[in-house]
Amino acid sequence: MKIDLPRRLNRDSMYTLLQKVITRDRNPVSDELVLNFSTLSKFIEPCGVTILSNLIHWLENRGVTVDILPGEVSRWEDSPNKFLDDSMFFEQHLGEKLNEYSQVRVTTLPLQHVNAKDPTGWLSYKFTPWLSRQLGVPPNRLATIQVCMEEILNNIKDHADNTTGCVFAQFIPGNHEVLISISDFGVGIPYNVQEKHPELTEKEAIRKAVERGFSTQTQPYNRGFGLDNLISNVVLNGKGSVYIHSLNGILSCQNGNNSIQYKTNDAFGHYPGTLIELAFKTNAEDIFDIEEEGFSWDD
Amino acid sequence: MGRLVKLHIKDYVDQVYSNDDGVVIYQILKNELENSNKVSVSFQDIKALNSSFINSAFVELLNDYDFQFIKENLSFVDSTKAINNTIKSRFSFEIDERKQYV
Numbered sequence: 001m002k003i004d005l006p007r008r009l010n011r012d013s014m015y016t017l018l019q020k021v022i023t024r025d026r027n028p029v030s031d032e033l034v035l036n037f038s039t040l041s042k043f044i045e046p047c048g049v050t051i052l053s054n055l056i057h058w059l060e061n062r063g064v065t066v067d068i069l070p071g072e073v074s075r076w077e078d079s080p081n082k083f084l085d086d087s088m089f090f091e092q093h094l095g096e097k098l099n100e101y102s103q104v105r106v107t108t109l110p111l112q113h114v115n116a117k118d119p120t121g122w123l124s125y126k127f128t129p130w131l132s133r134q135l136g137v138p139p140n141r142l143a144t145i146q147v148c149m150e151e152i153l154n155n156i157k158d159h160a161d162n163t164t165g166c167v168f169a170q171f172i173p174g175n176h177e178v179l180i181s182i183s184d185f186g187v188g189i190p191y192n193v194q195e196k197h198p199e200l201t202e203k204e205a206i207r208k209a210v211e212r213g214f215s216t217q218t219q220p221y222n223r224g225f226g227l228d229n230l231i232s233n234v235v236l237n238g239k240g241s242v243y244i245h246s247l248n249g250i251l252s253c254q255n256g257n258n259s260i261q262y263k264t265n266d267a268f269g270h271y272p273g274t275l276i277e278l279a280f281k282t283n284a285e286d287i288f289d290i291e292e293e294g295f296s297w298d299d
Numbered sequence: 300m301g302r303l304v305k306l307h308i309k310d311y312v313d314q315v316y317s318n319d320d321g322v323v324i325y326q327i328l329k330n331e332l333e334n335s336n337k338v339s340v341s342f343q344d345i346k347a348l349n350s351s352f353i354n355s356a357f358v359e360l361l362n363d364y365d366f367q368f369i370k371e372n373l374s375f376v377d378s379t380k381a382i383n384n385t386i387k388s389r390f391s392f393e394i395d396e397r398k399q400y401v
Contacts, residue, residue, distance in 0.1 A: 120314040143346030144381055150316055150349040157317070158351075213392060222318075223358065225350035225389060290346040295375040295383050 001030040002069075005040040009048035009080065011243060011277060015269035021055065022270050028064045037081055038071035044080040046170035047181035047277045049087050049111055053166050054183040056093060058272040061162075061185065073099045087111055087168065107134060109169035116157040116165050116184075123149060127169070131178070134171040141288045144233055145280070151230040152182050152276055158222060160186020160273065176282045177240075185273035188247040192216040203249035203264035210244070210251065210262075230278070235260045238280030238287035246274040301335035305376075309344055321355030328356070329363060332372055343377040348385060358389050366394055 003020050006013045023029055035056075059066050070090060071081035084090060085102040088110040104110045109130045114122050123146050132139045156165050162185055169180045190205035196216055200208055208214055210231055215224035231253045234240045242253040250265040280287055311327060312320045324340075331338045342348075360369055375386065 118316075120316050140346050143379075147347045147349045147381075150351075154317065154349060154351045213396060223350070223354045223389075223393070225354065225392075229350045229385070289380060291380045293378060293380040293383050295378045295386075297370040297387070299383075299387070 002034045007042040010045040018269035034067045036069045049168045050181040058185040107171040116153040116163045151226040181277040183275040206249045206251040239284040240280035243277045307341045318355040321352040324356040341377045347381040
């Protein structure tokens with residue numbers, strides 16, 4: 001079965017693709033799929049790289065043979081297939097780049113599959129040095145951003161049935177912004193929450209999951225603080241946003257009057273697993289604050 | 300009469316990522332507190348900590364001791380604003396939660 005990708009691919013338009021590939025009862029539509037990338041002609045947002053990679057892994061994990069029909073790689077940097085080739089997407093999924101001259105852009109941290117059980121080496125030797133070079137700040141000032149990544153990866157480790165996180169990051173200098181998308185193709189956040197609260201819809205379950213102090217207690221030491229810590233740091237300290245797409249639910253967390261504005265939506269399709277996209281401003285000061293401070297219990 | 304023990308986190312764990320890393324520190328702390336020692340925890344070379352580590356290393360002590368005892372016998376040095384805020388926020392939330400069930 002041949003599946004045409006949408007002309008534009010981002011968090012919203014991905015559901016058009018997902019509806020074509022995943023049935024209502026959440027199974028692949030066919031045992032053999034050809035993904036036609038030539039129809040992806042207008043643009044792809046950075047999170048699209050993660051979405052496509054996650055989808056292919058989800059399908060293959062369910063025994064589907066996935067063939068990729070690549071599009072033309074033009075020399076224009078804003079061509080979606082060129083962006084994917086520069087991001088090493090085709091190298092990872094086809095075994096080679098479409099164009100031998102394609103190379104990872106300086107502002108891109110290419111697609112990586114990170115083992116959430118032990119990501120410290122990747123964080124210390126790949127992610128943080130890359131971000132440090134992009135922003136021109138010493139690695140130790142990126143400690144809070146590294147903690148945000150740890151919160152997501154700990155969440156995958158503790159709650160997903162698959163402990164690999166697919167990560168892609170893009171620095172956008174003109175917007176003073178860094179976009180990071182992380183996806184897993186595990187059971188999805190609503191699945192675990194609904195075990196405890198079956199009355200909640202999937203979007204309500206995601207909102208519940210980020211509530212401070214709410215834990216599904218999948219692991220004995222979990223206390224429901226990780227996603228709240230992530231969102232507080234990114235949205236308040238980083239003047240940014242966090243979007244969570246999981247199964248049929250969407251949660252957006254944005255900064256409004258220096259507080260977190262939560263908004264939930266029903267998705268028009270089924271995202272297999274969880275996609276988290278976070279964005280923070282590189283000119284926000286608090287997220288880079290590592291000021292030393294004496295500790296007192298009574299402050 | 301107990302003594303003051305200084306505990307450098309990085310002397311005991313290579314990373315401060317998971318609950319398992321935190322449990323290593325928790326067990327050392329519990330052992331020292333049981334021996335009537337006060338503990339000063341040093342975060343040298345660490346600038347921020349995630350919630351899983353803080354939960355299992357420090358907040359877990361609330362299952363063994365009351366908060367007043369912890370405040371009198373556990374202190375932190377070589378710390379940052381980010382670490383201090385997370386520790387205090389975690390303890391504050393946990394204390395409030397427990398009050399609801401008293």
